[in-house]
Amino acid sequence: MSASSGATRRAPWVLLAPFLALFLLTFLVPIGMALVSSFTKVTRGGLFGEAGVVTEFAGLDNYAQVVGDPNFVASIGRMFLFGIVQVPVMLILCTVLALLLESASAKWPGAFRAAYFLPYGVPGVIATILWSFLYVPGLSPLIDVAEVVGASPDFLWADTVLWSIANIVTWSYTGYNMLIVIAQLKSIPVELYEAAKVDGASPLRVATSIQLPLIRPALLLTAVFSIIGTLQLFAEAQVLQRVAPAIDSQYTPNLSAYTTAFAYNDYNVAAAQSVLIALVAFTLSIVFLTVTNRKSA
């Protein structure tokens, strides 16, 4: 009896072991290493370190260096601006698409759903290459058409390139977020629609009084994902860099950490940058959730 109860006690751990091992090795250990690394400093004497290499505890030196780097701070500010504009635009767009596709009068909703979701299947790097052909002067048919009517848009200059990236991100992720919202819409009980019908509610009234309040959790989820995704923006900026001189090596926080680690070989400062990015994403998500919860309470 006692042996079998011991087995019962062990069973969950045995079953969890594969997950825990991977979680530990690929998640907790790297985070721990990044934290340790961010508090370490390597100094090299002489011309190339031939006079000795010293590894020591740095305290907050690396963090001070990161916060004191105007380009890194600017990259976080840039992502704020990006998020404040792009996330609402994308969420409104995906909600409207979801409501339209779930309305009773929608034709071929399945086909449209697949079509809107399709861009998500295109990897970010490929999507950026595709879009860059529409952005580069001399290649872009969009610019050629605009020139016919006397406009000369520049999609890649300092003031515009951020919105060119926002466009790619919106194109890629709207369909994905739409699918999350649709899933939530499908879980609304049919009785509510029937009751609304009996009361003579218009489709617009159904959307504002039933559907929107009930898909709130899905919208909150997609909003948090989008905020975190914005701070992690990397591939689009890195690929577009080849054709857009305005994108520097620290355009987004992640690009900055990547450059510091693997182009400048400064793993310790890169670790400090990564920890700060994670902290900012964490704080933003918490603030967002607190604010939205307070409103609903």
Add this chain to the structure above:
Amino acid sequence: MSPLSRRQLLGLGLGASAAAVLAGCATPGTTSVNTLPTVPPASGKVRLEYWAWLKGIDRVTELYNRTQDRVHVEAVFIPGGNAGGYQKLYSALAAGAGPDIAQVELRSLPEFLLANGVVDLSRYGVDQYEELYDPTLWNQVSYTGGVYAIPQDSGPMGMFYQPAVLDQVGAAVPATWEEWAEVGAELKGAGVLMDSFPLADASPFAAYATQAGASWFTAEDDGWVIDMTDDATLGVAAFFDRAIDDGIVTTAYGAYTPAWFSAAADGRIASVATGSWGDALIEGVSGAAGRWRVAPLPTWGTGYASSFLGGSTAAVLANSEHPAEALDFAVWMTTTEEGVNALIEFCGIGWSPARDVVGTLREQPSAFFSGQNYAQEVFVPAVQESSQNQDWSWWPVTQQSFNILSDGFRGKASGGTLVDAVVQAEKDIVAVMRNKGLSIRKAGA
């Protein structure tokens, strides 16, 4: 499975991850391979790995392998330099792995030195080969009494131009930068650009400054001496400030970008000052055959006839188990008639680093460039020791310095100047060097 062995397994897993944590906590690149004993040549079979981004390098290694019964060199493609290749190399080095040989640009070599990533080849008898190589390039792989790579390709600068476009304004080929600006002003009247000036890439600027006689970094006994604000550098910066303000050059795109190719094909851009490797790229401009020629780089009042733009080395990396064999291959590839010809034919290298082997293809006139024998006419004189700045040395934070410079150059679009950007960059670079613990002082201070 018994509970005991399960517990053992768990303990093993925890132990392994704890060991990984401890090993991982040592910041990579803090021990030097060049203080360990040298590795003697192997007696059995040897397999070498060579990571490079030269296209067709596998055909060069194949040629070598055919001459060998013991050594086999395997070519592995990596993305070019900072486009991802170095990132790959650094992370491999950090993991205690990586290839035996890697393609590393001349300018990036000191960064690999700083990361303890390359083998000092003077410990493997490389000095006997010194006389085979171009002295300017040999200078750029030699640091603090060691030799850290074998030069494999370079790019002496010249000016590629479209004669028909210059003829539109009846201009002769400019021999000095002053004349270049005059021709540019005339072309501007005809709606044609003289050249482009990339704000996002500081390397052409550094090459112009080198040509004018600048020497940004000097290694002294007491540490690095920085001098980026000398007359030569600031003169070049002011010159291109004017050229940009006057609309002689565009900053909207750099050479060999899609927008540039489109402008070059339409005759909207007259010339490009670039490394000798530009020939292969210009052959990619649509309908360009017979429409381009090559002239020597225009000169400043001071300084030298030419400069090197780009250029890379074959470096033996720290984790190689066979540095001696790796060195033999690198020397074969870059100094034998067979190796150089293969590098030119299959990889399209800009210029051979060997003093006496130019390559068979480069001894003949080029059909594409209207029968001009530009290699002999323009580039052979450009690589002479007297044509090149022998005092130029790269430094351990070159890439970061170039990024700092180009970040400053981008300010040109919003009213800044290149001169201010250079002055500010010098201060920032000093801070970067000091943060790494390296000793550095301003020239004359």
